[in-house]
Structure formats: structure tokens, C-alpha cells
Amino acid sequence: MCAGCGVKIQTEDKNKAGYTPSSALEREILICQRCFRLKHYNEVQDVSLTDDDFLRILNELGNKKGLVVKIVDIFDFDGSWLNGLQRYVGQNPILLVGNKVDLLPKSVKRQKVIQWMKKAAKDKGLKPVDVHLMSAETGEGVLEAADLIESYRNQGDVFVAGCTNTGKSTFINRLLKEFGAAEDLMITTSNIPGTTLDMIDVPLDDGASLYDTPGIINPHQMAHLVGASSLKVMMPRKEVKPKIFQLSSEQSIFFAGLGRVDFLKGERQSFVVYMSNDLYIHRTKLEKADHLYETQLGDQLAPPTGDELTEFPALKRKEWKVEAGKFDIVYSGLGWVTIDGPGAIVASYAPVGVEVTIRPSIF
Ligand code: GDP
Numbered sequence: 001m002c003a004g005c006g007v008k009i010q011t012e013d014k015n016k017a018g019y020t021p022s023s024a025l026e027r028e029i030l031i032c033q034r035c036f037r038l039k040h041y042n043e044v045q046d047v048s049l050t051d052d053d054f055l056r057i058l059n060e061l062g063n064k065k066g067l068v069v070k071i072v073d074i075f076d077f078d079g080s081w082l083n084g085l086q087r088y089v090g091q092n093p094i095l096l097v098g099n100k101v102d103l104l105p106k107s108v109k110r111q112k113v114i115q116w117m118k119k120a121a122k123d124k125g126l127k128p129v130d131v132h133l134m135s136a137e138t139g140e141g142v143l144e145a146a147d148l149i150e151s152y153r154n155q156g157d158v159f160v161a162g163c164t165n166t167g168k169s170t171f172i173n174r175l176l177k178e179f180g181a182a183e184d185l186m187i188t189t190s191n192i193p194g195t196t197l198d199m200i201d202v203p204l205d206d207g208a209s210l211y212d213t214p215g216i217i218n219p220h221q222m223a224h225l226v227g228a229s230s231l232k233v234m235m236p237r238k239e240v241k242p243k244i245f246q247l248s249s250e251q252s253i254f255f256a257g258l259g260r261v262d263f264l265k266g267e268r269q270s271f272v273v274y275m276s277n278d279l280y281i282h283r284t285k286l287e288k289a290d291h292l293y294e295t296q297l298g299d300q301l302a303p304p305t306g307d308e309l310t311e312f313p314a315l316k317r318k319e320w321k322v323e324a325g326k327f328d329i330v331y332s333g334l335g336w337v338t339i340d341g342p343g344a345i346v347a348s349y350a351p352v353g354v355e356v357t358i359r360p361s362i363f
Contacts, residue, residue, distance in 0.1 A: 007032055057213055062090035066157030066208075069149060070126075073166040074098040074113065074133070075236060077120060078357060079222070079332035080163045086126050092159075095152055096121055096128035097145055099167040102135035103236045108363045116362045136171035146175060158210040165223060172212050222258065222333030222354050225312060230303030234258065234334065236276040242338075243273040243281050252289040254282040257301035259331050260293070260315065260349040262286050269341025275334055315349040318356055322346055326361035
């Protein structure tokens with residue numbers, strides 16, 4: 001067992017919990033690579049867990065007392081939403097934190113996003129004590145997040161929970177730096193009774209602990225369909241610059257080879273694409289769209305590209321009747337298209353398994 005987190009040590013799979021290089025097996029005190037890195041580089045590494053592992057950890061949360069900090073990626077709100085948390089946390093308060101606010105255009109009113117998050121949380125059955133926005137990367141709102149945690153935890157423990165890729169590790173590492181915990185950071189064996197311990201325990205100065213619950217991978221995230229270099233193109237890294245198109249019916253927009261929207265029927269109106277600035281966005285006539293995809297996927301329409309193409313799922317089509325007003329068609333993990341007009345019939349295309357949803361526009 002790992003002396004840091006209690007997980008079973010294994011030497012086979014780097015991406016699974018408990019991985020330790022075999023060369024390290026001779027060390028006197030055995031800790032897994034994740035804990036090793038946390039301890040020596042002050043860096044938290046993700047490991048994949050099965051759903052069973054994860055449910056077990058969630059159940060442990062209900063038996064402990066403390067504040068649950070739920071992190072969600074506001075650019076991929078649905079795709080990064082950790083389901084079922086409310087059911088598991090028992091009486092523990094939840095602070096909902098939307099991360100990556102730096103990706104939203106500056107013109108977007110933060111208060112509006114918070115209102116939208118509150119409503120979305122309610123619709124999903126979550127009752128947070130508070131909702132906060134931050135950027136773990138730039139530091140915007142991080143100190144305020146720390147203050148909120150401090151006031152809601154009532155000197156109790158803190159559990160940070162979220163899907164992988166929401167920025168949970170970036171946030172925790174930043175908190176550790178802000179509070180100068182880095183020097184005396186010690187991995188201690190967690191004291192959750194009677195279970196295997198999979199949470200990383202960071203001692204706080206009043207004797208309570210901050211636990212980093214392992215991130216769960218959401219299999220519907222677009223991020224799992226492409227390799228690392230395509231991911232760089234696909235995942236926005238900086239403030240997203242909206243791309244505005246005035247479309248007539250029977251026109252289409254491609255999001256590289258990752259998705260597409262067809263404007264089938266309706267008056268000429270605006271389609272605004274909120275996706276990574278580096279992603280190739282291509283407008284074409286509807287009648288040419290299928291042929292273009294067949295012949296240009298991997299070339300002009302890339303990513304996906306190279307080896308990714310063999311495993312890349314076919315695009316699934318879905319028709320939408322968009323009411324008058326301003327609506328977002330959301331492509332999980334990719335971004336969204338805001339349609340603003342007197343109503344329209346559109347078709348969305350996304351890889352099989354990647355969710356497409358519609359919502360009243362956030363801004
Ligand atoms: P975890 O899997 O939830 O622990 O997420 P990480 O901390 O590893 O972050 C996932 C990715 O999101 C990394 O590429 C980070 O650089 C990036 N990231 C984390 N926080 C932010 C943020 O506030 N803004 C932006 N733009 N990117 C972020």
C-alpha cells in the first residue's frame with residue numbers, strides 16, 4: 001500500500017491509481033508516483049479510476065464532515081459536471097466553483113454567468129451554499145475562493161471534487177503556493193476509517209485537512225477522442241474570440257473536423273461560434289458540406305488528423321427547432337454556437353458519444 005494515500009501499489013499501468021515504477025519498489029517507504037510527485041514537485045497528477053472506486057470515495061464523503069468544493073469547467077459546463085454529488089455528500093455544504101473564467105470574452109458580465117450557474121445547478125439538483133467564478137490559471141478569483149472556503153468550512157475539513165480537466169490540480173497547487181504550505185507540505189496517511197484511502201490529504205494549519213478527491217473521467221468529453229497535439233488546438237487556452245457569421249438558410253459551419261452546424265430553415269440571422277481561437281472554422285454551402293467532410297477530413301478539416309482518424313467516431317446528426325431569441329447549441333468539450341434571431345431549424349453534428357444540448361444563451 002502507498003504510505004501517502006493508501007492505494008494499492010501497482011507497476012503495470014502509468015495512468016491508473018497506485019502506479020509506481022518498479023525501480024522505486026526498493027525504497028524504504030513505498031509511495032505511489034502520484035504521491036511522490038505531490039510531495040517532491042508539489043504537483044498533483046491525475047489517475048483514472050473506475051466508477052466503482054469513485055462511488056466508494058463519494059460514499060466516504062457522506063460519512064465525513066466538511067465543506068465540499070465542487071469544481072466545474074465553465075467552458076464545458078455539462079461535460080465536466082460531476083453527477084450525483086448532492087446525493088452522496090449528506091449534510092455537507094457544497095461550494096460550487098466555476099473555473100477557467102479567463103476563457104470567457106471580457107465583455108461577458110461575471111454576475112450574469114454566476115446567475116446562470118445558479119440556475120443550471122438548481123436544474124441539475126444541486127443546492128450549493130454559494131457559487132463562485134475563478135481562473136486557477138491566471139489567479140483571478142482564487143483568493144476570494146480561498147476566503148469562501150475558509151468561511152464555509154467552519155474549521156472543518158475541505159474536499160475538493162471535480163472531473164478531470166476542470167483545473168482541480170491547478171487550483172490546489174495554487175492554493176498551496178498562496179498559503180505557503182509548499183515548504184512543509186507533508187503527505188499524511190488519511191484517517192478515514194475502515195476503507196482504502198484514495199484521497200490526498202493536505203494538512204491545514206488548524207489541524208483540519210484539505211482532501212483532493214481523485215478526478216473522475218467523464219467518458220463523453222471530447223478530449224478523449226483526440227491526441228495531445230490536437231487537444232492543444234481544440235481546448236481554448238486564452239480568452240475566446242467569438243467568430244460571428246451572418247448565415248442564410250442552407251449554409252453550414254464546420255468546426256474543423258470535430259463537428260458542424262447546418263442552418264436548414266429560417267430568416268438570415270447571426271451564428272456566433274465560441275470555440276478555441278486556433279480551431280479552423282469553415283463556412284460552406286449545405287449542399288457541399290457532406291462531400292467536403294468526406295474528402296477533407298484530416299486535411300483541411302483537422303483535427304482530427306493522422307492516427308486519430310482510425311478511431312474517430314462518425315458524426316451524429318440531430319435536428320433542433322430553435323425558438324425566437326438567443327440560444328446556445330452546446331457541443332460538449334468543444335464550445336458552443338449562439339443563434340440569435342426569429343427562430344430557426346438547424347442540425348448539429350458531433351462525434352457519436354459527444355453530447356449536444358441547447359440552452360438559453362448565457363450572455
Ligand atoms: P484536473 O484534471 O482537474 O486536475 O485539471 P488540471 O489542473 O490538470 O487542468 C487541466 C487543464 O486545464 C490544463 O491544461 C490546465 O492548464 C488547464 N487549466 C486549469 N485551470 C485553468 C484556468 O483557470 N483557465 C484555463 N484557461 N485553463 C486552465
